[in-house]
Amino acid sequence: MASVTVKRLWKEYGKQVVLENLNFTIADHEFVTIVGASGCGKSTFLRMLLGVEAPTRGEMLIDGQPIAPEPGPERGIVFQRYSLFPHLSVLQNLMLGLEFEGSRWLGRLFGAKRRVAIDKARALLDLIGLDAARDKYPTQLSGGMQQRLSIAQSVIREPKVLLLDEPFGALDPGITSDMHEIVLRLWKANRMTIFMITHDLKECFQLGTRVLVFDKPRHDPQSPEVYGATVTYNLPLDKDARSAGIHSSLPLTSSHLTPIHSSPTESAPVF
Amino acid sequence: MRLVNLHPNRGGAIALGVLPFLILLFAYVLGSNTRLAENPDDKLLPSGSTLVESVKQYAFEEDRRSGEVLLWVDTVASLKRITIALGICATFGIAFGLAIGAVPYVRSTLAPFVSALSMIPPLAILPILFIVLGLGEVAKVALIVIGVTPVIIRDLALRASELPNEQLIKAQTLGASSWLLASRVILPQLWPRLIDAVRLQLGCAWLFLIAAEAIASTEGLGYRIFLVRRYLAMDVILPYVVWITLIAFAMDWALRTLRARLFPWAETAK
Numbered sequence: 436m437a438s439v440t441v442k443r444l445w446k447e448y449g450k451q452v453v454l455e456n457l458n459f460t461i462a463d464h465e466f467v468t469i470v471g472a473s474g475c476g477k478s479t480f481l482r483m484l485l486g487v488e489a490p491t492r493g494e495m496l497i498d499g500q501p502i503a504p505e506p507g508p509e510r511g512i513v514f515q516r517y518s519l520f521p522h523l524s525v526l527q528n529l530m531l532g533l534e535f536e537g538s539r540w541l542g543r544l545f546g547a548k549r550r551v552a553i554d555k556a557r558a559l560l561d562l563i564g565l566d567a568a569r570d571k572y573p574t575q576l577s578g579g580m581q582q583r584l585s586i587a588q589s590v591i592r593e594p595k596v597l598l599l600d601e602p603f604g605a606l607d608p609g610i611t612s613d614m615h616e617i618v619l620r621l622w623k624a625n626r627m628t629i630f631m632i633t634h635d636l637k638e639c640f641q642l643g644t645r646v647l648v649f650d651k652p653r654h655d656p657q658s659p660e661v662y663g664a665t666v667t668y669n670l671p672l673d674k675d676a677r678s679a680g681i682h683s684s685l686p687l688t689s690s691h692l693t694p695i696h697s698s699p700t701e702s703a704p705v706f
Numbered sequence: 707m708r709l710v711n712l713h714p715n716r717g718g719a720i721a722l723g724v725l726p727f728l729i730l731l732f733a734y735v736l737g738s739n740t741r742l743a744e745n746p747d748d749k750l751l752p753s754g755s756t757l758v759e760s761v762k763q764y765a766f767e768e769d770r771r772s773g774e775v776l777l778w779v780d781t782v783a784s785l786k787r788i789t790i791a792l793g794i795c796a797t798f799g800i801a802f803g804l805a806i807g808a809v810p811y812v813r814s815t816l817a818p819f820v821s822a823l824s825m826i827p828p829l830a831i832l833p834i835l836f837i838v839l840g841l842g843e844v845a846k847v848a849l850i851v852i853g854v855t856p857v858i859i860r861d862l863a864l865r866a867s868e869l870p871n872e873q874l875i876k877a878q879t880l881g882a883s884s885w886l887l888a889s890r891v892i893l894p895q896l897w898p899r900l901i902d903a904v905r906l907q908l909g910c911a912w913l914f915l916i917a918a919e920a921i922a923s924t925e926g927l928g929y930r931i932f933l934v935r936r937y938l939a940m941d942v943i944l945p946y947v948v949w950i951t952l953i954a955f956a957m958d959w960a961l962r963t964l965r966a967r968l969f970p971w972a973e974t975a976k
Contacts, residue, residue, distance in 0.1 A: 487875060506878035517870035520877075522894045522971050531890070532880035539883065542890040572971040585876075592880060 437497055437509075437595035437628045438463050439484070444493035445663070446479055452663035453479050457493070459669055461645065466622055466629045468639040471649030475664035477632045480649070481598050484630060485512055497596060508536070511589035511597045511627075515604050518585050519573040525584055526569040529556040532592040559587045563617055579610040583617055590621050597622075599631035603638070611635075615642055646670045752941040760941040776930065777949070784927040785953070787843065788915050791850035792904055795911075798851075799858030800893075800900050806859065807866020807896075808888045817863065824856030829917055836922060846918035853914045854907045861903045866892050898972035901965040905958050912954055 444457040454476040461467055469477050482488040483495060486505050495502045497509070506512070520528055530544075533552040537544050544552050560566040563583040565576075573581055582602060589597060599618070603611045619642065622629055633639050639646055648668035655661055714722055738751035752760075765777040802820070805812045832849055839845040869892060877891045916928030923929035927950055934942045966973055 485875065485879070506875050508879060508881040510879060512876060512879050514872040514876070517872040518876040520873060520891060520895075522969070531877070535877075535881040535883075535886055535890075540885070542882070542886040574971070588876070589879065594879070 438499075439596065439628060439630075440494070440496040440499070442494040442496070444483075444495060445491045446476065446483065446488070447491045447663070451660040455663035455665050457666055459647070459666060461628060461630075464626055464628060466619075466642055466644045467631070467647060468643035468645070469630060469632045469647045469649060470634070470636060470639050471664065475649045475651060477649050478600060481600055481630060481632060484596065485510055485598055508532070508592045509595045511592070511594035513582070513585050513589050513597070513599045513602045515601050516578075516581075519581055519588070521573055524570050524572055525565055525576070526553070526556055526560065528573065528584060529559060529588055529591060532588065536592060556591065559591060562620065563587050578606055579614065582606060582614065586614075586618060586621065590625055590627075593625055593627070595627055597627050597629045599629065601632050601634065604634060611638065618642065640672065644672055646672060749938045749940055752944070756941045757945060760939075761945045764942060764945070777946075779925050780927045780930050780946075781949070781953070783923075783925045784915060784919065787846050787919075787926070788850065788911055791847045791915070792854070792907075792911055794847070794851050795854045795858055795907070796900055796904055798855045799862055799903065800896060802859045803862025803900075804866060804888060804893055804896060806863035808892050809884070813863070813867075820856050820859050820863075824860055826852075828853030828914055832918065832921070841922040846915065846923070849918045850911050850914045854911055857907060857910075858900070858903045861906075862896055862899060865899045866896060869895060898965050898969040901961050905961050908954055908958055912950065916950075 439461040441457045441459055444454060445452070446454040457480070469480070471477050479488065483490055484502065486503050486507065489504060502510075512518070520531065523531060530552050531542075533555065534542050534544050537548055537552065557566060557569065560569055563586070565580060565584060565587075568576060568580065573584070576584065582605075586599075586602065602618075603614050606614065615638065618629075618631075631639075631642065646668065647666050648670075649664045650667040651662055651664045652667055653662040734751065735754070738753055741748045741751050742753055765775065768774060769776050802816065806816050806820070807813070828849055831852065832845075835845040835848050835852075839848055873891065874887065877887050882891065915926075916931070919926040919928030920932040927946055931943050931946050
């Protein structure tokens with residue numbers, strides 16, 4: 436169970452307002468996709484959910500509890516890159532979360548506990564199609580394989596909330612459909628709420644059960660820093676329509692999305 | 707084709723690598739022959755046969771006075787000092803480098819101090835070491851430790867702080883405490899860099915060792931060189947220099963092999 440509530444949330448760096456007055460509630464097990472122009476606070480929002488940055492004003496609650504001010508196992512993260520451990524093999528990378536959980540001082544498991552962890556990790560490796568590569572080091576993997584591993588690594592401790600910061604931004608377009616399938620499968624298998632930042636509108640409608648559009652509603656050309664971005668659209672998507680293939684049947688038309696200057700069916704990244 | 711795109715084949719690369727050594731050897735033989743032809747008693751560039759004779763005397767025969775094989779005694783004494791010293795340097799280096807690199811409070815406390823320490827010219831405090839620690843082994847080891855440790859600490863702290871922030875955040879979302887973050891994520895990635903740092907400091911370590919041995923010692927490679935200097939015994943000094951170079955080269959090679967053997971992931975990371 437993980438509902439996320441954001442109340443009157445502001446984020447400012449000195450005089451510069453980044454986010455202003457965010458208010459919304461995300462129900463448990465939603466797949467929230469976040470789109471918006473560069474520099475309008477999407478990553479800042481995710482970093483606040485993660486706990487590496489604090490809101491200037493307002494509240495962020497997970498299941499009614501304030502978010503801890505540092506990263507923890509209830510919130511998983513997948514970055515665009517650099518989040519695998521180069522000194523550990525694929526299997527060890529995946530087991531690391533379980534080892535941290537089961538052994539507070541050594542960070543290593545032995546005997547029966549270790550076998551259980553290996554079984555769990557290998558089941559997940561099988562799911563993401565990396566079991567054959569389990570003894571390789573991350574640098575020996577392709578970008579797509581690395582990212583699949585990174586996602587599995589974040590899921591293995593079953594976080595309540597999974598944060599994805601442009602996870603497929605650095606990948607070939609050809610690989611992304613496989614990646615989507617893996618993310619959806621993991622999302623269905625684990626009862627977690629996902630927040631995913633993307634620049635790809637097609638991806639955003641294909642995967643999400645809800646789309647948040649970040650944009651600046653007001654603009655002062657003389658001093659652009661005084662107004663921040665906020666959520667200009669909070670669109671729930673029909674899950675049945677999504678699974679039936681959204682491109683044709685989606686009730687949204689481009690007129691709903693004028694601030695994005697594009698239609699949702701366009702597949703190329705727009706921003 | 708452009709010069710920068712031309713690569714020698716394997717045999718060619720070896721031949722080219724050997725070439726400068728051959729040129730040096732040839733130049734020496736030429737110079738030595740010329741000087742000895744002018745003055746058979748010249749000591750500056752001894753002939754090959756004189757060198758071989760001296761090497762035989764120092765490396766394979768017992769000294770008439772002490773009954774010991776001098777090169778062997780010197781080598782053991784110097785190697786003992788340098789390995790003990792480098793072991794201490796590496797231990798302090800990894801411990802403080804990890805702490806400074808991983809914990810902001812330790813970094814704020816110690817980083818400026820270590821930076822200042824590393825700026826002290828070690829040879830300038832050699833007299834202090836001899837006064838305080840006496841003329842024994844401790845002072846010589848201490849000189850190397852003082853000269854090399856701050857550099858290794860700074861290097862490792864820098865490497866630790868260069869680890870991508872994403873990695874450290876990720877580990878925290880997997881449930882790592884500060885301790886586990888240091889011991890399971892940062893430390894393992896510092897080991898290969900520790901070996902590199904020690905390799906780069908080998909030259910300095912030998913410099914400090916020879917300086918300390920030259921001033922106060924009764925055996926050691928540096929001691930011997932400075933002892934026979936009084937008799938202009940180039941036939942002893944030159945083989946000793948070559949021998950020291952060979953040892954240093956072998957240590958470097960051994961560390962490099964060790965790194966490749968123990969941390970294969972660090973080799974592929976490039």
